[in-house]
Amino acid sequence: MLDVALPGTGGMMPLPGRWLSCLLVRLGGELLLFDCGEGTQVALAALGWGFRRLGTIVISHCHADHVSGLPGLLLRLANSDRVEPVRLFGPPGLCAVAEGLRGIAPVLPFEVRCEELAPRQPQAVAGGRLVAELADHGLPCLSYRFDVPRQPAFQPERARALGLPVEHWQTLQRGEAISWRGHAVEPSEVLGPPRRGLAVAYLTDTRPAARLVELAAGVDLLVCEGTYGDDADAAKAVEHGHMTFREAAELAAAAGARRLWLTHFSPALQEPERYLSLARQVFPAAEVGNDGRTVALSFEDR
Amino acid sequence: MLDVALPGTGGMMPLPGRWLSCLLVRLGGELLLFDCGEGTQVALAALGWGFRRLGTIVISHCHADHVSGLPGLLLRLANSDRVEPVRLFGPPGLCAVAEGLRGIAPVLPFEVRCEELAPRQPQAVAGGRLVAELADHGLPCLSYRFDVPRQPAFQPERARALGLPVEHWQTLQRGEAISWRGHAVEPSEVLGPPRRGLAVAYLTDTRPAARLVELAAGVDLLVCEGTYGDDADAAKAVEHGHMTFREAAELAAAAGARRLWLTHFSPALQEPERYLSLARQVFPAAEVGNDGRTVALSFEDR
Numbered sequence: 001m002l003d004v005a006l007p008g009t010g011g012m013m014p015l016p017g018r019w020l021s022c023l024l025v026r027l028g029g030e031l032l033l034f035d036c037g038e039g040t041q042v043a044l045a046a047l048g049w050g051f052r053r054l055g056t057i058v059i060s061h062c063h064a065d066h067v068s069g070l071p072g073l074l075l076r077l078a079n080s081d082r083v084e085p086v087r088l089f090g091p092p093g094l095c096a097v098a099e100g101l102r103g104i105a106p107v108l109p110f111e112v113r114c115e116e117l118a119p120r121q122p123q124a125v126a127g128g129r130l131v132a133e134l135a136d137h138g139l140p141c142l143s144y145r146f147d148v149p150r151q152p153a154f155q156p157e158r159a160r161a162l163g164l165p166v167e168h169w170q171t172l173q174r175g176e177a178i179s180w181r182g183h184a185v186e187p188s189e190v191l192g193p194p195r196r197g198l199a200v201a202y203l204t205d206t207r208p209a210a211r212l213v214e215l216a217a218g219v220d221l222l223v224c225e226g227t228y229g230d231d232a233d234a235a236k237a238v239e240h241g242h243m244t245f246r247e248a249a250e251l252a253a254a255a256g257a258r259r260l261w262l263t264h265f266s267p268a269l270q271e272p273e274r275y276l277s278l279a280r281q282v283f284p285a286a287e288v289g290n291d292g293r294t295v296a297l298s299f300e301d302r
Numbered sequence: 303m304l305d306v307a308l309p310g311t312g313g314m315m316p317l318p319g320r321w322l323s324c325l326l327v328r329l330g331g332e333l334l335l336f337d338c339g340e341g342t343q344v345a346l347a348a349l350g351w352g353f354r355r356l357g358t359i360v361i362s363h364c365h366a367d368h369v370s371g372l373p374g375l376l377l378r379l380a381n382s383d384r385v386e387p388v389r390l391f392g393p394p395g396l397c398a399v400a401e402g403l404r405g406i407a408p409v410l411p412f413e414v415r416c417e418e419l420a421p422r423q424p425q426a427v428a429g430g431r432l433v434a435e436l437a438d439h440g441l442p443c444l445s446y447r448f449d450v451p452r453q454p455a456f457q458p459e460r461a462r463a464l465g466l467p468v469e470h471w472q473t474l475q476r477g478e479a480i481s482w483r484g485h486a487v488e489p490s491e492v493l494g495p496p497r498r499g500l501a502v503a504y505l506t507d508t509r510p511a512a513r514l515v516e517l518a519a520g521v522d523l524l525v526c527e528g529t530y531g532d533d534a535d536a537a538k539a540v541e542h543g544h545m546t547f548r549e550a551a552e553l554a555a556a557a558g559a560r561r562l563w564l565t566h567f568s569p570a571l572q573e574p575e576r577y578l579s580l581a582r583q584v585f586p587a588a589e590v591g592n593d594g595r596t597v598a599l600s601f602e603d604r
């Protein structure tokens with residue numbers, strides 16, 4: 001099961017009642033946060049999923065509304081008795097910015113390991129797989145996909161047919177070959193066909209792009225910026241490197257995403273619901289994100 | 303008239319429903335902010351006094367909960383079309399910290415002029431006079447007093463008795479001498495006795511100290527930290543360089559302050575009102591601060 005939350009949905013500046021855009025993912029109890037603007041720690045506190053197990057922070061880019069909450073959040077983790085390292089991922093330039101911000105959080109009871117990511121280089125992170133792709137926002141900015149692969153089902157009837165004792169089953173189930181009675185036994189001999197995992201993509205502060213369609217291909221949930229609701233703001237979206245609701249919906253449709261949550265609303269967009277129909281014309285499963293929205297994604301039954 | 307607001311009243315970390323401690327002062331339309339932790343820009347937005355005329359930001363010390371909101375606030379001012387310089391005041395070390403934080407707000411449409419203050423050196427600021435005193439918090443930390451001096455009343459009957467034409471009155475009223483018919487006329491010849499001005503003091507993240515009693519002598523409003531409510535936390539207050547409600551009240555009483563607003567509550571202090579009686583035993587005019595509390599201080603009638 002992959003729990004997903006939108007602690008905040010605003011762009012540019014935090015507002016009373018609307019925190020800055022971010023995405024929180026929980027897998028096996030571990031927390032992974034995408035973006036951390038000013039006030040994100042308060043949005044996380046309001047959500048109530050805790051701080052101690054937040055071990056991965058992924059930043060899209062170094063504009064203040066996506067990174068300025070970092071020192072406060074790190075201090076909050078320290079205050080939650082975290083001592084394990086925290087991994088920080090983001091685009092080139094992030095580590096220097098993080099270093100500057102940490103001038104007010106110089107002493108922490110854990111190590112912060114900052115890694116600047118290249119596109120399309122999957123990383124094993126928090127029990128899943130993180131991959132980045134270049135966004136189109138006029139400065140180094142990354143969009144992300146987080147995959148939770150699913151092992152094929154173990155088929156005990158085939159293991160029994162091979163006469164394999166039960167103590168070897170778990171190794172094969174994990175996908176590792178064993179040697180038994182002088183023969184190699186491959187996992188494929190006792191495992192079923194490949195199974196669909198779970199995937200979430202997080203695209204913000206970007207224009208649409210074919211490479212982002214590919215990044216988000218077939219995801220269970222696409223969390224995508226829709227800075228502007230109205231089609232009439234299409235030119236503004238181009239000018240500022242953002243998307244309209246319609247453009248986000250077109251991207252979701254092209255990617256074959258199952259669900260779309262719109263987020264990163266302009267401060268001027270006070271009632272994003274008013275423009276939802278424009279997205280639904282293109283992608284009927286589109287939803288307007290709101291602060292505190294959550295969903296639990298489960299593997300398909302089979 | 304001096305308008306005063308407490309946009310936030312929390313210490314250590316911003317909480318849902320309680321912003322970090324700060325103090326906003328408005329004089330002649332100009333705004334002056336004391337301390338700027340994470341989320342202070344949202345607290346200011348909720349207050350509704352605007353951003354454009356915020357030209358002075360005064361920082362007590364460089365702990366994250368007092369300064370981490372600086373880059374976001376500067377960007378907010380930029381977004382409010384401010385182009386006039388912003389003055390930033392604080393203790394030694396502030397300018398380097400501010401420089402690090404500005405890594406995410408490098409380009410602003412106004413100049414930020416950072417000045418590290420020495421104690422007891424009054425500065426002309428925002429139409430009033432700012433003076434700092436050393437706090438006692440284990441690192442460079444300043445407490446502040448902001449005075450609005452009041453001119454003595456102009457006494458037209460004395461000006462008429464001297465035969466002074468009306469066109470000279472304003473100069474004398476401003477406190478400047480004039481030359482008239484070959485004689486110097488001093489302002490004291492047409493002005494009444496000295497009049498009491500208005501003063502506010504802001505003491506946070508400090509133990510009580512005699513020098514702070516002196517700083518706050520006779521202020522109209524003392525905004526003072528009371529990190530702990532319960533007398534039983536007196537040892538913790540010593541350990542962490544803070545005060546209990548009772549200690550803040552003792553300081554207010556010793557200073558002869560007219561009012562006391564307690565602020566900077568520990569996150570563990572969920573209902574500060576429960577301990578107000580402990581402060582009132584010592585200083586009956588004590589009040590528990592709350593986010594959004596305001597008061598308009600007026601010159602006395604005379």
